[in-house]
Amino acid sequence: MSLADPQIKVQPVIRQLDEAAINRIAAGEVVERPASAVKELVENAVDAGATRIEVVIADGGKTLIRVTDNGCGIRGTDLPLALSRHATSKIDGSDLLNIQSFGFRGEALPSLGAAGRLTITSRAAGHDASQIKVAGGQISGVTPAALTGGTVVELCDLFYATPARLKFLRTDRAETQAITDVVKRLAMAEPFITVILRDTTGGDARTVFRADAETGDLFDALHGRLRTVLGREFAENALALDAERDGFHMTGYAALPTYSRGAAVAQFLFVNGRPVRDKMLLGALRAAYMDVLSRDRHPVAALFIDCDPTLVDVNVHPAKSEVRFRDPGAVRGLIVSGLRHALADAGHRASTTVATATLGAMQPQPTEPRVYQMDRSQQMDRPTRFTAQSMTFQSGFSEDRSARIEPVTEAPEAEALPLGAARAQVHENYIIAQTERGIVIVDQHAAHERLVYEKLKAQIAENGVAAQALLIPEVVEMDAGDVAMLLEIADDLARIGLTVERFGGDAVAVRETPAILGEVNATKLLRDVIDELRDQGDSATVRARIEAVLSRVACHGSIRSGRRMQGAEMNALLREMEATPLSGQCNHGRPTYVELKLSDIERLFGRT
Ligand SMILES: Nc1ncnc2c1ncn2[C@@H]1O[C@H](COP(=O)(O)OP(=O)(O)OP(=O)(O)O)[C@@H](O)[C@H]1O
Ligand SMILES: [Mg+2]
Structure with missing residues (x-):
């Protein structure tokens, strides 16, 4: 009789699996990779009230995972129970919806015991230390051991009994990374516990991560x-x-x-x-x-x-x-x-990394000796040390663009404000302002784009964006799919001041554009809107799509780089930025300004 013969049906036999097989199957769910074992063991240590937890691994956790804690410990008589399935000290089973501890299933240790060679050494207060071992599902008897307190759980040769699993593991480096991630996440959740992760691969121990217990509230x-x-x-x-x-x-x-x-x-x-x-x-x-x-x-x-x-409900996923x-x-x-x-x-606050990165780019190479201006004539034949400066001025600006500086009338009282008093406009896009503590460089295009966007949003929140009718509707040709896509959300577009109508099968007519934008190229605007909608795909909600469209629309109303601004106009822009939420970055997450503190500038010139 051949099993492959479809004509002959073999009557299947239902049998009860033995404990070892059950554990192996459960282990597959609970212990997916070394990092999941580390997670279970560290969680147990936290549940035990430990204030210090040390994790030692070797070879990405594949050959060794050892977790040592100073928690409440386990009594020798309880050790066999800790290893048996569905035995837990954390819940009594009466209320699965009121779980206060990490553990509650009583599955982790038996699963680990089925997946590798497990040794638990533990000592509860007022009791002697004892040890239990399990390998390949075989539990040893409890033996006396030496330990001053707490618990040491050692898991060696994970998945040695299930070579198929072993094959799915990634490189030692990737597994170590996953373990580090798990340890860090748990460390974040428990600031009052000292958490240490060491790697002993190849013999000597290396500290991968260490966080000492925090104090205070x-x-x-x-x-x-x-x-x-x-x-x-x-x-x-x-x-x-x-x-x-x-x-x-x-x-x-x-x-x-x-x-x-x-x-x-x-x-x-x-x-x-x-x-x-x-x-x-x-x-x-x-x-x-x-x-x-x-x-x-x-x-x-x-x-x-x-x-x-x-x-x-935390009981919906095997790894919780x-x-x-x-x-x-x-x-x-x-x-x-x-x-x-x-x-x-947070208003217009931009990240400090912006200024730091800027300074980093401008700092002369530290390995090279500093060349001062007065020494320059002797140094002429050497390559210039001012890589930083020359780089800054070359990047992004073509030679024919002027570096004209627009002088600005003094406005000393403005210096006390966060973005300071505008002093000059350079390269027709950057406003230089002086503050009490340093200088601020504003990207006028990015800043203005953000302001327009915020205004548009405010208008929507009130009663819709004011629209301005075009004298002659502009007809924009596009493919039928885009026509359909636009018309589908035509009502929402109208609320943001963009009124479009069908114009034959493969064109739409733009009747109104948002008033705040002033005179715009409607065709370009609409093409951008279509690009944005396509990018968004169908997954996004209408609201999300409209917000994204709005951000694109804002771009069209912004002061382009390359426009000359007067002092009053520049100061007005700075004041508006201060008053506008989220003006520290443009709609694309780029900063709208950088602040260089006087101390930073002094550092730049080696004055400190
Ligand atoms: N480090 C430890 N210190 C003290 N007791 C421990 C420690 N680790 C495990 N135990 C005891 O062993 C029992 C079984 O642990 P196990 O991790 O298998 O289950 P659990 O934590 O109760 O539930 P879960 O399967 O959800 O993790 C725990 O309930 C606890 O009483
Ligand atoms: Mg547990």
Whole structure:
């Protein structure tokens, strides 16, 4: 009898799997890669009340993962229980909707025991230390051990019994990276715990990450911890968040739009202290920044959502990395509005990295000896040391463009204002202003674009954008698909001051354009709008699409670079920027101005 013969059906037999097989299957879900094992073990240590957790790995966690904590420990008599499935000290099973700890299933340790060689050594207060081992599903007896307190869990040769799994693992470097990420996320959630990650590959131990326990109140502790984990630059460019809505509380820090990343790699979300990678939450974060970042930039943030545990189900994902809220709309609303408020309150603040990067580009090469002006004649035959200056002036400006400086009448009282008093316009696009502490360089085109955009948004919020009728409607030809796409949202376009009508099968007539733009090239404007809509695709909501269109439209009304401005006009622009929320970056997330402090300028000239 051949199984391959379709004519003969073999009656399947239903059998009960043995404990080892059940554990192996569960292990597949719980332990996907070394980083998931590290996550389970560190979470157990946190649940045990540890204040110090040390993780040691070797070969990307494939040969060794050892987690040592100073928590409550496990009594010798309880060790076999800790290794048996569905045995937990954290819940009594009566209320699965009220979970306060990381663990609750009693699955992690038995799963790890099925996936590798596991040794647990532990000592609970008032008891002797003891040890238990499990390998290939075989549990040893409990033996006495030496340990002063806490718990050491060692997991060796992960997946040695399941070679198929082993093959799916990435390089040691990639696995180490994933472990580091997991450890950092947990460290962010627990600022009062010292967290250390060491790599002992090849013998000598190397500290990969270390965060010492923070002190002070939770807010300060959190800020300190984020500074350690995400770096000083993040801490300096982050806005503190504190918002509440419908029983949900959001705290944490979100970076200014000018401090963004090229990929979504620095977005950290926590629900009731649990690190999650929830799609809904990530989407809300993205939506909150949509207005101030272009699509290829990604916000940087650490958001902590806290709520009554009964409002969120954490038992929906084997690695607990996704959650389900009872009222997802409320959480989304909280994130979007909380972040938008914080960003708006930040006003025209642009990230400090902008100035730092600018200075970095201008600093003469440190390895070269400094060449002062007076020495220059002797140095003429050498290549110039002023790479910085020459680079700055060559980039972006063609030779034939004037570097005319427009003198501006003094306005000393304006110097006390954040963006200072306009002193000059150079290259017909940059306004140089003097402040009390230094100078400010404004990109007039980018700044104005932002102002127009904010005005358009304000008009929409009131009663629609004022439109201005064209004397003669402008007919724009395009393909039928674009005609349909435009007409589909014609009502929404009308609300932003852009009135279009069908004009035959493959053209539309533009009747009105937003008044704020003044005289515009309607054809160009419409083509841009179409590009934007195409870029957006069908996935975006109408509101999102309209906002994106609005940002494009704003571009058309902006002072072009290359336009000469008078002093009063420049100062007016600066004052408007100060008064406008989010004016620190243009609609594409680029800065609209850079500030150089006097001390920075002095540093540049080696005066300090
Ligand atoms: N580091 C530790 N310190 C003290 N007790 C521990 C430690 N690790 C595990 N335990 C004990 O062993 C039990 C089983 O741990 P395990 O991780 O398997 O399950 P859990 O944490 O209860 O639930 P989950 O499967 O959701 O992680 C825990 O409930 C806890 O009592
Ligand atoms: Mg656990």
